[in-house]
Amino acid sequence: MFDSILQKDKELSVFLNNLGSEQWDSFWLGITNQFYWAPLFLFILILIVKTFGWKRGGVMILAMILLVTISDQLTVFIKDNSFRLRPNNDPDIMDSLRISLREFTNPQSHSFMSGHATTSTFFSLFTIFLLRDKYKQIYFLLLFPAFFAYSRLYLGVHFPSDVFIGILLGILLANIYYFFFKKLDKKLFF
Numbered sequence: 001m002f003d004s005i006l007q008k009d010k011e012l013s014v015f016l017n018n019l020g021s022e023q024w025d026s027f028w029l030g031i032t033n034q035f036y037w038a039p040l041f042l043f044i045l046i047l048i049v050k051t052f053g054w055k056r057g058g059v060m061i062l063a064m065i066l067l068v069t070i071s072d073q074l075t076v077f078i079k080d081n082s083f084r085l086r087p088n089n090d091p092d093i094m095d096s097l098r099i100s101l102r103e104f105t106n107p108q109s110h111s112f113m114s115g116h117a118t119t120s121t122f123f124s125l126f127t128i129f130l131l132r133d134k135y136k137q138i139y140f141l142l143l144f145p146a147f148f149a150y151s152r153l154y155l156g157v158h159f160p161s162d163v164f165i166g167i168l169l170g171i172l173l174a175n176i177y178y179f180f181f182k183k184l185d186k187k188l189f190f
Contacts, residue, residue: 009161013087014096017156024154032116032151040144044127051134056189060130063181064123071122071173075115075166082112087156097156114158114166120145121170122177129178145170 020028030036049057086109087093124141131138149167152158 005161009159010087010090010093013153013156013159014093016153016160017087017097020098020154028151028154031147032155037144037148044141047131047135048127051131056185059185059188063177063184064126067122067126067173067177068119070177071119071170072115074169074173075113075118078113079110079115082110084110084112084159084162086111087159111158112162112165113169114149114152114162116152117145117149117158117163117166118170118173120148121167122173125171125174126178126181129174 045061048060051057052060085091087097124145128138128141145167149163152163153160
């Protein structure tokens with residue numbers, strides 16, 4: 001049964017990857033690059049300092065830096081121990097993926113699970129938890145992990161299950177992290 005699930009995952013990966021076209025390749029290559037999201041991150045940092053002040057906002061920013069570090073290291077640990085090949089390196093399907101993208105991006109690390117999906121979901125939800133009482137529009141931030149995660153499927157560097165599990169782990173981590181952060185925040189500022 002597990003082999004059947006993995007086969008369906010491969011088939012879905014090929015299908016989603018082949019939905020792309022050359023005219024959209026540069027867009028999705030930009031979306032998947034963290035550097036191009038820097039204005040969003042800067043905006044969030046400014047919004048946090050504006051909303052909570054330098055002292056409390058600074059603690060929140062440090063918590064966000066720690067969050068990204070934890071998420072990154074956890075996903076690297078899982079990838080290094082899962083040994084699942086990325087779609088672009090999987091001999092069963094690599095020739096079925098769009099070749100134009102393999103020229104642009106050909107990561108060699110393991111596939112399971114998507115660090116992009118995990119960290120962007122974790123970061124976005126934690127930010128929403130911090131700012132939801134002040135800014136109702138903050139929920140638009142969920143577009144960031146949605147686009148970021150889909151870019152990994154479009155580029156053929158992750159399987160759908162990698163992205164799905166990454167999003168679920170990001171949701172779980174954000175809730176746990178925020179629970180403990182609230183306790184720390186109360187001790188420090190109330």
